Amino acid sequence: MPLLEVANLSTHFHTRRGVVRAVDGIGYTLGEGETLGIVGESGSGKSVSVYSLLGLIQCPPGRIASGSAVFQGRDLLEMGEKDKRRVRGKAISIIFQDPMTALNPYMKIGRQLVEPLRLHLDLDRRAARRRALESLASVGIQDGERCMEAYPHQFSGGMRQRVMIAMALSTRPALLIADEPTTALDVTVQAQILELIKALQQEIGMAMLLITHDLGVIANTCERVAVMYAGRIMESAAVSSLFHEPRHPYTRALMASLPAAQPKGSALYTIPGMPPDLAGDLPACPFAPRCEFAVERCRTEPMTLKPVAPNHETACLRVQEEGL
Amino acid sequence: MTAPLLELRDVKTHFPVRKGLLFDRQVGLVKAVDGVTLEVPAGEILGVVGESGCGKSTLARTILQLVKPSEGQILYNGRDVTALKREQLRRFRPRLQMIFQDPYSSLNPRMTVLDAIAEPMLAHGLARRGEVRQRVEALMEQVGLSPKHLYKYPHEFSGGQRQRLAIARALGLEPELLIADEPVSALDVSVQAQILNLLTRLCRERNLTLIFIAHDLGVVRYLADRIAVMYLGHIVELGEGERIFTNPLHPYTRALLSAIPVPDPEKEHARRRILLGGEPPSPMNPPRGCAFHPRCPHATAACAGEVPPLDEHRESHRAACIRVEDLPPFTPGV
Amino acid sequence: MRDSIFNRLRIDTFVTLLTDGDTGIPDVTAQSSLWRDAWRRLARNRAAVTGLGILCVLGIVALATPWIAPHGYDDQDILMGATPPSGEHWFGTDQLGRDLFTRVLYGGRISLMVGLAATAVSLVVGVLYGTIAGFSGGRVDSAMMRIVDILYALPFTIFVIILMVFVGRNIVLLFVAIGAVEWLTMARIVRGQVMSLRQKEFIEACYVLGLRRRRIILRHLIPNALGPIIVYTTLTIPNVMLLEAFLSFLGLGVQAPMSSWGVLINEGVETMEEYPWLLIFPSIALSVTLFALNFLGDGLRDALDPRVSED
Numbered sequence: 015m016p017l018l019e020v021a022n023l024s025t026h027f028h029t030r031r032g033v034v035r036a037v038d039g040i041g042y043t044l045g046e047g048e049t050l051g052i053v054g055e056s057g058s059g060k061s062v063s064v065y066s067l068l069g070l071i072q073c074p075p076g077r078i079a080s081g082s083a084v085f086q087g088r089d090l091l092e093m094g095e096k097d098k099r100r101v102r103g104k105a106i107s108i109i110f111q112d113p114m115t116a117l118n119p120y121m122k123i124g125r126q127l128v129e130p131l132r133l134h135l136d137l138d139r140r141a142a143r144r145r146a147l148e149s150l151a152s153v154g155i156q157d158g159e160r161c162m163e164a165y166p167h168q169f170s171g172g173m174r175q176r177v178m179i180a181m182a183l184s185t186r187p188a189l190l191i192a193d194e195p196t197t198a199l200d201v202t203v204q205a206q207i208l209e210l211i212k213a214l215q216q217e218i219g220m221a222m223l224l225i226t227h228d229l230g231v232i233a234n235t236c237e238r239v240a241v242m243y244a245g246r247i248m249e250s251a252a253v254s255s256l257f258h259e260p261r262h263p264y265t266r267a268l269m270a271s272l273p274a275a276q277p278k279g280s281a282l283y284t285i286p287g288m289p290p291d292l293a294g295d296l297p298a299c300p301f302a303p304r305c306e307f308a309v310e311r312c313r314t315e316p317m318t319l320k321p322v323a324p325n326h327e328t329a330c331l332r333v334q335e336e337g338l
Numbered sequence: 339m340t341a342p343l344l345e346l347r348d349v350k351t352h353f354p355v356r357k358g359l360l361f362d363r364q365v366g367l368v369k370a371v372d373g374v375t376l377e378v379p380a381g382e383i384l385g386v387v388g389e390s391g392c393g394k395s396t397l398a399r400t401i402l403q404l405v406k407p408s409e410g411q412i413l414y415n416g417r418d419v420t421a422l423k424r425e426q427l428r429r430f431r432p433r434l435q436m437i438f439q440d441p442y443s444s445l446n447p448r449m450t451v452l453d454a455i456a457e458p459m460l461a462h463g464l465a466r467r468g469e470v471r472q473r474v475e476a477l478m479e480q481v482g483l484s485p486k487h488l489y490k491y492p493h494e495f496s497g498g499q500r501q502r503l504a505i506a507r508a509l510g511l512e513p514e515l516l517i518a519d520e521p522v523s524a525l526d527v528s529v530q531a532q533i534l535n536l537l538t539r540l541c542r543e544r545n546l547t548l549i550f551i552a553h554d555l556g557v558v559r560y561l562a563d564r565i566a567v568m569y570l571g572h573i574v575e576l577g578e579g580e581r582i583f584t585n586p587l588h589p590y591t592r593a594l595l596s597a598i599p600v601p602d603p604e605k606e607h608a609r610r611r612i613l614l615g616g617e618p619p620s621p622m623n624p625p626r627g628c629a630f631h632p633r634c635p636h637a638t639a640a641c642a643g644e645v646p647p648l649d650e651h652r653e654s655h656r657a658a659c660i661r662v663e664d665l666p667p668f669t670p671g672v
Numbered sequence: 673m674r675d676s677i678f679n680r681l682r683i684d685t686f687v688t689l690l691t692d693g694d695t696g697i698p699d700v701t702a703q704s705s706l707w708r709d710a711w712r713r714l715a716r717n718r719a720a721v722t723g724l725g726i727l728c729v730l731g732i733v734a735l736a737t738p739w740i741a742p743h744g745y746d747d748q749d750i751l752m753g754a755t756p757p758s759g760e761h762w763f764g765t766d767q768l769g770r771d772l773f774t775r776v777l778y779g780g781r782i783s784l785m786v787g788l789a790a791t792a793v794s795l796v797v798g799v800l801y802g803t804i805a806g807f808s809g810g811r812v813d814s815a816m817m818r819i820v821d822i823l824y825a826l827p828f829t830i831f832v833i834i835l836m837v838f839v840g841r842n843i844v845l846l847f848v849a850i851g852a853v854e855w856l857t858m859a860r861i862v863r864g865q866v867m868s869l870r871q872k873e874f875i876e877a878c879y880v881l882g883l884r885r886r887r888i889i890l891r892h893l894i895p896n897a898l899g900p901i902i903v904y905t906t907l908t909i910p911n912v913m914l915l916e917a918f919l920s921f922l923g924l925g926v927q928a929p930m931s932s933w934g935v936l937i938n939e940g941v942e943t944m945e946e947y948p949w950l951l952i953f954p955s956i957a958l959s960v961t962l963f964a965l966n967f968l969g970d971g972l973r974d975a976l977d978p979r980v981s982e983d
Contacts, residue, residue: 055526171390172617200389200553202614205597209613227526230599233606253603271531272601274556278579281538282531282560288496402880431882444873448706448895448978457891458881491978504877511881 015087016043017188017221018067023081025059025066028074032293036062038245039080041319046188049215049222051236051253053229055268057289059245060225064191067091068106069098086188104134107182111194113174117166124162127181134185149184150177152217153210172203176210183214190215190222196231208234229269233257238325241265244290244300250319251326261328263338264301299331307332341416342377343547344401344515349374349410351393351400355622368622370396371407372571375648380514383541383548385562385579387555387594391618393571394551395439398517401549402436403427414515432462432511439520441500445492451478451503452488459510477506481536498529505536515547522557534561555598559583567591570629571621573648577655586668587657590630610669628659636661706895706976713975720971726964734781743771745778746929754947763953767943772950775931776957782932783958786846786916786925787909793851794912795905798858803889803897805859806866817863820856828853829922836924846925850915854908861904865897899973906969910962933958 025037037059044050054060065071067083067090083090086105090098102108110116118126127146131137137145143162150158153176166174175195182190192211196204212235215222224235232239233253240250241262249262260266270276270283287304290296297303297313305312312331319327320334332338351371354364370393378384388394399405401412403419411418414433422430438444445454455474459465465473475485481502492500501521508516518537522530538561541548552558558565558579565582567575567590575588586592593612600606614633619625625632631641640660648658659665714720733740742762749769757764763772805816832849839845869875870893878888917934919925926932933954940951974980 055528170617200618201555201597202389202593203617205599205611205613208599228599229527229601230606233601233603234599257601257603268527269601271528272556273531273534273554273560274601276560278560282535284531284535285528288498399876404876404879428882428884431880434880436877436880438873438877440873444877446874446892446896448976449891450706450709453706458883461881461883461887493979507877507881 017046017048017086018044018223019082019084020063020067021082021084023063023066023083024079025062025071025076026079027076029293034292035245035296036076036292037066040240040242040245040247041081042240042247042250044189044221044223047215047219047221048238049224049236051224051226051232051239052242053226053232053239054242055227055289057244057292058242060242061193063242064193064223064225068102068108068191069093069095100134103130104185105187106189106191107185107187108191108193109175109178109182109195111197113171113178114166116178117174119166121165122162123164123166123177127162127177127184130181131184145184146180149180152183152214153177153180155180171199172207175199175203175207179207179211179214183218183220186218186220188220190220191225192222193225194227195224197226197228204231211235229257229272241268244296245292246300246317246329247319248301248330249326249328251323251328255323255326259323259326261322261326261333261337262330263305263307263333299329307338343380343415344376344378345411345413345416346374346376346401347411347413349397349400349407349412351396351405352408353405366622369571369624370621371400372621372624373410373645374571374573376566376573376576378515378547378549380547381545383538383550383561383563385558385565386549386551386568387553387558387565388568389553389594389618391570391621392568393621394568395519397568398436398519398549398551402434402517429462432458432464433514435508435511435513435516437501437504437508437516437518437521440524441497441504442492442524444504445500445507447492450489450491454492454503455507455510458507462511464511473510474506477510478503480509480540481506482532496529497525498532501525501533502536505533505540509540509544513546515549516541517549517551519551520553521550523552523554530557537561555583555595567594570618570624572629572645572658574630574659575655575657576648577652577657581652581655585652585655587651587655587662587665588630588659589634589636589661589665591657592668593635636665706978709978710972710975714971717971717975719967720975723964723967723971726960727968730780730784730961730964733777734784737777737781741774741777743774745774745931746770747774754943754950756947757949764947764949766939766947766950770929772936772953775936776933776954778930779932779936779954780957780961782926782930783913783916783934784961786850786932787913787961790847790850790854790912790916791905791908793847794854794858794908795901797851798855799862799894799901801855802859802862802864803866803893806863807870807885807889807893809867809870813863813867817860820859823852824856832919832922832924846916846919849919849924850912853915854912858901858904858908861900862897865900866893869893869896895976898976902969902973902976906965909965910958913958 021041022039023037023041024035024039027034027036040063042050052060052063062071066078071078078091081091090101124146128142131142131145132139146162147158150161155161155176169177195211196207199207208231226232236253238251239253239256240247241264242248243264249256249265256265260269267285271285273282276282285304290300298315299312299317302308302312309332315331317329319329321327322333322337328334349371350373353368353370355366355368357363357365374397386394386397396405400407407420412420419430452471452474455477456470459473460467460470474488478485483499483502495503522533525533534557537548540546550558550561562579564577565579566573567588569590575582575586575591582591583595586595593614596612612635616633619632627642627644628646631637634641638661646658646660648656650656651662747770752765752769754767755761755765761771761773763776765771801816805813835845835849875888875892878892913934916925916932917938920932920935921938926935936954937951937958940954944951
């Protein structure tokens with residue numbers, strides 16, 4: 015049985031302009047200890063899809079319209095607020111892009127680390143403190159005692175992200191959700207943090223959902239990857255398969271527009287048009303209006319993910335039939 | 339050889355850190371830019387890369403005279419612009435324009451597109467009231483926006499479109515030198531490509547000189563003729579684009595190159611990565627000697643002595659490292 | 673004479689603040705689209721239009737009071753004394769038998785004049801002072817804001833009494849005294865706004881584009897600080913009207929038998945149990961004005977922000 019099985023998840027936002035289908039019927043599974051990357055541009059619904067699992071979508075305007083998310087045998091979407099909160103702190107941890115928003119600026123690091131431990135693991139003060147120091151040491155902060163006495167603003171971005179990771183991993187969760195964990199960091203620090211996350215993941219044996227817009231980070235960290243566009247999963251594959259043989263026209267276009275991939279002086283490949291307005295009516299395949307391979311049926315026939323190669327599923331009708 | 343369009347001579351920009359209410363005193367000095375010497379010939383695209391806090395944005399703001407350098411000269415066509423009086427400077431400004439990083443905050447939210455683009459042109463007498471509308475429409479077309487958006491406000495545009503508006507506004511002043519401070523880092527990959535194409539096209543068409551500041555080496559590699567790598571207020575390496583990528587001389591450049599994740603899982607797993615320890619030190623209290631030596635895997639005792647000069651070690655390829663000749667040959671990450 | 677002060681102050685303020693009509697500044701497009709669009713958006717906001725309408729009616733009534741008032745404001749009929757509202761006296765009469773409707777009309781003249789004029793003073797002084805402090809930054813800013821702190825610390829009553837000693841009783845003094853207090857908060861609010869706006873890239877862009885400082889302040893900084901300015905202004909007007917009542921109680925400001933809403937309400941409170949109409953009618957007048965002001969203020973704030981969606 016997989017650790018997490020998401021099926022037909024839809025999250026809609028009810029706004030004055032209409033219903034925004036931020037996430038529209040997506041599904042994926044995640045095995046124990048596995049790493050799944052979710053990649054997409056802004057507005058593709060990659061963050062919403064994961065926040066929906068944890069009940070972090072503000073309601074209203076947000077509403078989970080359909081779907082299930084079975085985690086360790088229980089449906090997260092059916093859980094009561096209290097159970098959900100317990101799962102959130104203990105079995106599922108999350109790290110955000112900007113650690114400063116997740117840390118309380120008026121509270122010492124120590125207290126922010128120790129309190130969840132006492133709450134979720136029922137540790138007494140001394141044991142919780144020892145555990146907090148251990149987890150700080152595990153993220154490379156040797157000077158734990160002093161760190162616990164400091165306030166978040168006294169740290170650099172990289173150090174704060176380390177603290178966040180220490181916090182997220184101190185309960186030894188079964189699943190870590192990392193939402194653009196290195197986007198706000200410099201490349202040399204990003205390299206450190208990615209190595210750290212991978213090492214700790216090995217050690218604890220937890221699964222990870224990594225949300226990012228950076229294909230390089232995906233290649234570095236993940237085993238499988240799902241490409242999202244306009245609230246749907248367009249392609250889902252093992253990392254090597256996706257990068258060597260991207261099948262879906264959107265994935266291909268995305269990779270082709272990376273500047274590093276192209277010789278200097280030539281014009282960069284660009285995707286014509288703009289991402290669709292999710293509040294409006296979309297064609298069956300939301301990428302069809304920008305796709306050079308689109309035919310009439312792309313706009314009408316419902317889109318489904320189908321395997322086209324071992325470990326490789328794509329939602330593109332034309333790839334499924336003839337393999338462009 | 340003709341004089342370069344822009345020349346920096348040992349430019350330093352230091353910010354005093356003050357404390358106290360009415361009678362404040364100086365408690366420190368942030369050396370954001372600490373002795374930069376650089377020549378930019380007309381028509382060149384120069385990439386400036388470095389991590390946050392390395393002083394690349396301050397360098398841009400110093401060139402533009404948004405902050406006054408504490409020391410050194412900035413020569414534009416041989417004329418020292420740091421000596422200009424306020425009104426002289428204002429009249430000089432159209433020649434040097436800037437594209438900002440955040441398209442969401444670089445446009446006045448309460449001004450229509452027409453007003454925003456027309457205002458600087460009118461302020462400098464580059465267009466008459468009667469014809470300004472036509473000029474704005476032409477500019478919008480040049481940057482790939484439909485002139486029917488003339489009366490819209492910035493919030494009605496996407497990030498990429500706003501960056502186009504900012505470019506149109508700058509172009510209206512017919513600048514010779516454009517400084518772009520991370521113009522695409524706030525944008526999605528597919529939109530990035532559009533803006534980069536636009537910038538390169540405009541540079542070619544108008545023979546613009548471009549200083550392109552970025553932390554993304556991939557973008558700079560694609561765009562730049564020459565690249566300057568900055569670390570803690572200093573240029574540590576300067577040379578032609580491909581040379582920097584194929585044969586980086588400075589240990590910091592090497593670490594930087596090896597840190598970028600490559601969108602290819604096999605290469606990504608196979609390559610040897612130089613993981614730097616720690617983080618860049620504070621520019622308020624930089625290390626003695628070579629600023630990089632505390633993190634440098636090749637540092638020796640001598641590195642803590644003097645600030646290394648930016649010497650020409652290879653043809654048109656400079657590096658500020660005393661150990662360039664002793665370093666092992668660079669094996670490209672893959 | 674009072675009317676002329678009232679008119680001049682109001683017009684000046686609106687000219688300088690609302691139309692950017694300072695002749696020294698070349699106006700980019702014949703008319704700033706922000707204001708044109710704001711007016712269009714305001715016209716579509718029903719609450720704001722109602723508020724504006726009420727204020728206009730009140731203004732016209734205030735100007736026309738000497739001709740439309742049914743009685744003289746000091747016509748007494750002590751024998752009749754306080755009577756409840758009737759066909760002859762719509763709002764009833766007070767203990768001296770004076771027609772309350774007439775007194776509310778005349779009181780409105782004073783209250784509106786004080787409210788608008790003193791607020792205008794605080795608006796002009798506060799916005800200019802705050803903008804200059806916030807824009808200059810550094811030591812100029814520290815020095816300017818310390819002066820504000822010191823003025824804040826001065827007890828208002830003592831300040832007024834000192835003013836009375838030197839200048840004597842005078843209606844102009846009323847504006848000076850109230851304006852002198854009310855601009856302080858405005859200056860602080862505006863300075864804070866300007867300080868945070870100054871960090872924004874679009875202000876930096878203005879410098880790069882070679883715009884003059886005056887233009888940056890008037891076209892870029894102040895329009896973006898308008899939201900809080902408008903909100904605070906609508907809060908200042910009632911404050912000022914009540915301050916006026918307090919000053920009148922001290923013997924400064926309005927002299928009996930002339931009156932104002934604040935004074936009428938103060939008197940009404942004392943006889944609330946016997947003659948409730950003496951409290952109710954002036955209070956209604958004041959409340960309607962404040963409601964109208966708030967509707968208009970909210971509408972203006974939204975209208976001036978293009979980001980507030982129009983539907």
